Amino acid sequence: MIIFLDYDGTLVPLREFPYLAKIDPKRKEFLRKLAKKHKVAIVTGRDKRSFSQVFGEVPPELYLITSHGARIYKGEKLVADFLKGKTPDLGPLKEKLRELPGTFLEEKEGCFALHYRSFEGDESKVKEVFCSFIKENPPLRVIEGKKVLEALYGDFDKRKGVERFLKFLNWDRKEEVIYIGDDTTDLDAVRRVRELGGRAYFVGRELPEAEGFFGDVDEVYRFLETLQEAVDQY
Numbered sequence: 001m002i003i004f005l006d007y008d009g010t011l012v013p014l015r016e017f018p019y020l021a022k023i024d025p026k027r028k029e030f031l032r033k034l035a036k037k038h039k040v041a042i043v044t045g046r047d048k049r050s051f052s053q054v055f056g057e058v059p060p061e062l063y064l065i066t067s068h069g070a071r072i073y074k075g076e077k078l079v080a081d082f083l084k085g086k087t088p089d090l091g092p093l094k095e096k097l098r099e100l101p102g103t104f105l106e107e108k109e110g111c112f113a114l115h116y117r118s119f120e121g122d123e124s125k126v127k128e129v130f131c132s133f134i135k136e137n138p139p140l141r142v143i144e145g146k147k148v149l150e151a152l153y154g155d156f157d158k159r160k161g162v163e164r165f166l167k168f169l170n171w172d173r174k175e176e177v178i179y180i181g182d183d184t185t186d187l188d189a190v191r192r193v194r195e196l197g198g199r200a201y202f203v204g205r206e207l208p209e210a211e212g213f214f215g216d217v218d219e220v221y222r223f224l225e226t227l228q229e230a231v232d233q234y
């Protein structure tokens with residue numbers, strides 16, 4: 001079985017700032033064990049540095065797909081790199097964001113994310129600043145998530161991340177594929193996985209694109225435990 005797992009909001013609850021979303025060590029160990037039985041890939045919008053901040057060292061059993069599919073790692077080792085685009089100088093944007101306390105700019109490889117979960121003012125002001133910046137520095141793609149706006153300057157998204165990873169594994173189209181995510185950024189991947197005959201689940205809300213949904217992160221782990229146990233019986 002191939003299991004794709006989003007990180008923020010799926011394997012850890014969403015936090016006010018991305019760097020606070022640390023993995024529980026017991027759950028990390030559980031994922032490592034799960035990855036001994038199935039091919040487990042964490043698919044995140046974070047880049048490797050930001051992911052390591054909250055996850056620590058990636059065990060060699062686990063795959064990691066960073067920056068919405070730009071790079072594939074096996075453990076700590078980079079095994080495939082699709083990152084080509086470069087982010088523009090974010091200086092002018094940072095300058096403007098100083099006037100909007102509570103906003104947080106996450107600089108990543110080939111993209112940037114503007115978080116405003118802790119911003120208490122008029123949200124349209126944040127969007128205005130973001131839009132005027134991307135007008136001057138047009139990205140290839142913009143993604144709006146939960147209180148976050150992302151500008152992607154390279155050719156990658158989670159759908160491509162899924163496709164590239166399956167290709168990387170030489171997937172035989174028979175092995176079952178599962179995807180679990182929680183955000184609009186996961187939707188393309190969810191659709192693709194279902195097109196390919198796999199199962200996809202959403203966390204926190206029911207969506208027509210997904211097969212089913214989990215109420216929260218704890219439920220995700222309970223489901224993953226059943227996948228672990230199913231194999232244990234043989």
Ligand SMILES: [Mg+2]
Nearest residue numbers: 006008009183
């Ligand atoms: Mg997420």
